[in-house]
Amino acid sequence: MIESVPLVGTVEFTVYDSNGNHVRTIKDNNLVTTAGKNYFAKKIIGSADVLGSSADILAVGDDDSTAASVTDTELNNEVARVSIDSVSASGNTGQFTTSLPVGVATGTIAEAGLFTSDTTPILLSHIILSTPFTKAAGESVSVNWRIRIGSN
Numbered sequence: 541m542i543e544s545v546p547l548v549g550t551v552e553f554t555v556y557d558s559n560g561n562h563v564r565t566i567k568d569n570n571l572v573t574t575a576g577k578n579y580f581a582k583k584i585i586g587s588a589d590v591l592g593s594s595a596d597i598l599a600v601g602d603d604d605s606t607a608a609s610v611t612d613t614e615l616n617n618e619v620a621r622v623s624i625d626s627v628s629a630s631g632n633t634g635q636f637t638t639s640l641p642v643g644v645a646t647g648t649i650a651e652a653g654l655f656t657s658d659t660t661p662i663l664l665s666h667i668i669l670s671t672p673f674t675k676a677a678g679e680s681v682s683v684n685w686r687i688r689i690g691s692n
Contacts, residue, residue, distance in 0.1 A: 547572040547580060548688045549665050551652060558642065558678035568669055570652075571608045572687060576664035579656070580689075595664050596624045597655040598638050598683055604650035608666040615653050615666070620645035623657075633688040640681040648674055654685050 549570035555563040572580075582590045603617035625638045636654060650672035654665040665687060675681055 545690050547577055548691070549667075550686050550688075551667055552684045552686075553649070553652075553673070554682045554684075555673070555675065556680050556682070557676075563679065564673070566669065566671060566673055568667055568671075570654075570665050570667035570685070571610065571612075572665045573612055573663055574610045575613065575662050576654075579662055579664055580687075593656050593658050593662075594627070595634075595636060595654050595656055596627075597657050597661065598622050598624060598636070598685065599653045599655055600640065600645045600649050601651040601653075602648040602672075604668045604672055606668075608651070608668045612653075612666045613663050615651050615663075616668075617651075618653075619647065621655075624654075632690050633686050636685040636687075638683050640675065640683065642678060642680050645681075646675055646677050646679075648672055649681075652683070652685075654687075 551570050552567040554565045599618050599621045601615035601618045624636045628635050651668045653663050655661040
């Protein structure tokens with residue numbers, strides 16, 4: 541029997557004004573790249589070439605002109621990078637949490653990617669938002685990126 545186990549991703553951006561009030565939440569599905577699938581498979585078996593490596597960078601961009609593809613290695617037009625603040629797992633889902641503070645990535649956010657911080661970063665997952673949004677100068681954004689192994 542051959543079983544297929546999908547990697548399914550979602551990302552949630554929650555925008556707050558300068559007083560910490562909730563402004564809006566954008567939630568969308570993201571694509572796990574082929575390099576991301578290979579990376580996660582190597583992590584499962586403890587492959588030496590990914591030891592010490594982790595998914596710890598979030599990048600955002602402002603270009604939604606080209607759809608995300610499993611062959612992507614970078615964003616269409618990256619405008620900012622931040623470190624992942626925390627990583628957790630619950631069941632078959634890994635969650636990567638960070639924020640875009642006031643003054644970082646101000647303007648249009650149309651795409652995002654989850655990267656490793658290796659010397660040559662690997663784009664693990666890429667999203668072109670179905671509804672891009674504008675981050676105002678005084679706003680901050682919390683980001684929850686989830687990758688689920690399997691369908692339930």
